[in-house]
Structures are given as structure tokens and as C-alpha cells.
Amino acid sequence: MKKIAFIVFFAFLLFASIEMREFGKPPSSVKEVFPNANYDVTMDDRIIGKYNASAEKWEYGAVEETGANNVVTSVVFDYRGYDTLGEATVLFTAIAGVMLLFGRERK
Amino acid sequence: MSLFEIAIILLSIFMIASAIISIWFKDLLASVIALAVMSLLLSLYFYILHAPDVAIAEAGVGACLTTAILIITIKSTKRMEED
Amino acid sequence: MNGDEEKMTVIVQTIAALLFPITLIFSFYVIMHGHLTPGGGFQGGAIGASAIVLLIVAYGVRNIEKRMKEENLSIFESLGGLIFVVVSIFGIFLATAFLANFLVGKAIFGQIPAWGEAPLNSGGVLPILNIAVGMKVIGGLSAVVMLLALITKEGER
Incomplete structure (x- = not known):
């Protein structure tokens, strides 16, 4: 029974690893991920933004909306700001607990 | 085989080796150092996989703060060979 | 009660005193450039906390605790959360x-x-939030490590 379960699980993993694209390679186009998309730009252009050199402005991207070059920061602090607030709350609660347990009482 | 794959395979081998070494050692301080080496190699792995944010966080927390806490703990107890 | 016996060797103390400002400046760099380069509040805060932890390991907790109270670190951390x-x-x-x-x-x-x-x-507002989270993480992590190191010395007193 264990061997059958192992073989089935191994077959699933093998199938998934064959179906993956090359390791570490980002998708080069939106159509590779969403075949029915009606725009054909790369995924980076869609997320980071596309620079229109003649008009000197950004089009449809995170850089145009938040003004930050680092898109990871604009996701962490702007688009998903509530996540960061929750993480800060977790840190605050942990430190308050440690201070309550181990902090020496002052007179 | 590209340089990328060779680097990833070597890093994986070194990481597993240092993880095994860290539970193999009887000396606790050497074990903690091996754990720090594993964490540093993991941050290098993240950097190769184009995730420098996670690499900086891993190098700061995993290789420095955890090691410091464990070393403080080991310093406040008796080491194995002094028994 | 002097804390001389919990210092490490002179080599470790000198290297720690040399590395402390460089590490702190690098942490401020990572926090300030969080919206331009990889890194941000949490990463830079972890680096800055590791600078303070380096001093704690090298010089002993009690010598650091005279200069840097853990309550002030906790107030610093709460100030960061308030700014956020x-x-x-x-x-x-x-x-x-x-x-x-x-x-x-x-x-x-x-x-x-x-x-x-x-x-x-x-x-x-991203740089301001980065600085707030960096203050939180520097104060919080170093306060936790300092308290955990103080509580191991509690029985020897």
C-alpha cells in the first residue's frame, strides 16, 4: 500500500516537473501564461511598466502608480500594505510578550 | 550544462553537507557555525535565483541573529567537553 | 559586579568595534534606498540589529546594557509602529x-x-514607511536579543 502511494505521488511529481518551464526562467510573454490575453507585452512590462520614450512617461505599471523603482517594495508597502501592517503587529506582539516575561520590573 | 546549473548543483550539495555536518558534530559551537554556513549558502542560493530581498533578509536573520542567540545560549551553559 | 569576565578576547573586541559603524551605516543605506535597490525596512533593520548583537556578543551584555537600555530600544520600536x-x-x-x-x-x-x-x-510614502519599519525591526530584534542575553546572566547575580 505504501509502495503504491509512493509510486502515485512520484508520478504526479514527475509529471509536474516535466510540465514546468526551464528552471529559473521567467515567462517571456503574457500569452505564455494566459493564452487568451488580447495584449502581447512581456510580463515585466505588464507589472513594472513600459516606458514611453517619446512622451517621457510610464504606461500601466507599478512605477507609474507608486513612483518607486523597486517593484517589490511597492508591492510590499503599497499594494499589499495590510500584510506589512500585520507583520509589524506580529513583531510588536512578540516583543511585548518578551518584555512582559523577561523584563525586570523597575521601581 | 550551463554555469547556472553547475552553481545550483554545487550549492545544493554544500548546503546538504553542512546541514548533515551540523547535526553530526558533538561540539555545539562547531555545530552552530555549520548552521550559519548553511544559512549563508542559502542566501547565496536566493541571490542566484534572482531574489536579492530574501537573500539580504536570510543573511541578516539566519546567519547573524540566530547564530548570536545560539552562541549566547551556549556561552551561558557548559560545553560538552568540560563535563 | 563588573562585567570583565564575560568579555571575549581583545581581537574580537577590536574587530567588533571596527565593524559596528560600518554595519550600521550599511543598514541605514539599505533602509533609505529601500524603494530603489533590493532591500527595505525589514532587511536593513535585521542588519542594524545584527550590528548591535555583535557588540553584545563581543563585549558582554552588562557592559552594553549600561549604555543602551532595553526600555529605550522598546520605545524606539513603538515609535516606528506609531509612525507607520x-x-x-x-x-x-x-x-x-x-x-x-x-x-x-x-x-x-x-x-x-x-x-x-x-x-x-x-x-x-514608501520611504517613510521603510524608515518606520526599519526603526521597528532594529529596536525590536536588538531588544529581544538583549533581554534573552540578560536573562541567562540572571542566575549568576
Whole structure:
């Protein structure tokens, strides 16, 4: 029974690893991920933004909306700001607990 | 085989080796150092996989703060060979 | 009670004293450039906390604890959290919603960078939130390590 379960699980993993694209390679186009998309730009252009050199402005991207070059920061602090607030709350609660347990009482 | 794959395979081998070494050692301080080496190699792995944010966080927390806490703990107890 | 017996060797002390300002400056760099380069509040805060932890390991807790009270570190951490929440609430009044980026396109931090440029005054409220989270993480992690190191010395007193 264990061997059958192992073989089935191994077959699933093998199938998934064959179906993956090359390791570490980002998708080069939106159509590779969403075949029915009606725009054909790369995924980076869609997320980071596309620079229109003649008009000197950004089009449809995170850089145009938040003004930050680092898109990871604009996701962490702007688009998903509530996540960061929750993480800060977790840190605050942990430190308050440690201070309550181990902090020496002052007179 | 590209340089990328060779680097990833070597890093994986070194990481597993240092993880095994860290539970193999009887000396606790050497074990903690091996754990720090594993964490540093993991941050290098993240950097190769184009995730420098996670690499900086891993190098700061995993290789420095955890090691410091464990070393403080080991310093406040008796080491194995002094028994 | 002097803390001389819990210091490490002179080599470790000298190297720690040399590395402390460099590490702290690198941590401030990572926090300030969080919206331009990889890194941000948490990463830079972890680096800064590791600088303080290096001093704690090298010089002993009690010698550091005379200069740097853990209550002040806790106040520093709470100040960071307060800045985060206040800047977030300003988004309700000055823009549309909680945590809205109300400074982008405006005067101080609002420049939108052109292609290939990385101005420091871009990003709207992101640098302020980065600094707030960095203060939180520096104060919090170093306060936790300092308390955990103090509690191991408690029985020897």
C-alpha cells in the first residue's frame, strides 16, 4: 500500500516537473501564461511598466502608480500594505510578550 | 550544462553537507557555525535565483541573529567537553 | 559586579568595534534606498540589529546594557509602529483609503523616476514607511536579543 502511494505521488511529481518551464526562467510573454490575453507585452512590462520614450512617461505599471523603482517594495508597502501592517503587529506582539516575561520590573 | 546549473548543483550539495555536518558534530559551537554556513549558502542560493530581498533578509536573520542567540545560549551553559 | 569576565578576547573586541559603524551605516543605506535597490525596512533593520548583537556578543551584555537600555530600544520600536499607523491614517484624509500613497506626484517625495534614473525623493510614502519599519525591526530584534542575553546572566547575580 505504501509502495503504491509512493509510486502515485512520484508520478504526479514527475509529471509536474516535466510540465514546468526551464528552471529559473521567467515567462517571456503574457500569452505564455494566459493564452487568451488580447495584449502581447512581456510580463515585466505588464507589472513594472513600459516606458514611453517619446512622451517621457510610464504606461500601466507599478512605477507609474507608486513612483518607486523597486517593484517589490511597492508591492510590499503599497499594494499589499495590510500584510506589512500585520507583520509589524506580529513583531510588536512578540516583543511585548518578551518584555512582559523577561523584563525586570523597575521601581 | 550551463554555469547556472553547475552553481545550483554545487550549492545544493554544500548546503546538504553542512546541514548533515551540523547535526553530526558533538561540539555545539562547531555545530552552530555549520548552521550559519548553511544559512549563508542559502542566501547565496536566493541571490542566484534572482531574489536579492530574501537573500539580504536570510543573511541578516539566519546567519547573524540566530547564530548570536545560539552562541549566547551556549556561552551561558557548559560545553560538552568540560563535563 | 563588573562585567570583565564575560568579555571575549581583545581581537574580537577590536574587530567588533571596527565593524559596528560600518554595519550600521550599511543598514541605514539599505533602509533609505529601500524603494530603489533590493532591500527595505525589514532587511536593513535585521542588519542594524545584527550590528548591535555583535557588540553584545563581543563585549558582554552588562557592559552594553549600561549604555543602551532595553526600555529605550522598546520605545524606539513603538515609535516606528506609531509612525507607520499615523502615515497610514493620513491616507484616509488626504487620499482615498487607508495606506493610500498620497504623496506620489506631490511636492516632497513625489517624483516619478524616468527611465534609468533613481532619484532618492521618489516613491511617495514608501520611504517613510521603510524608515518606520526599519526603526521597528532594529529596536525590536536588538531588544529581544538583549533581554534573552540578560536573562541567562540572571542566575549568576
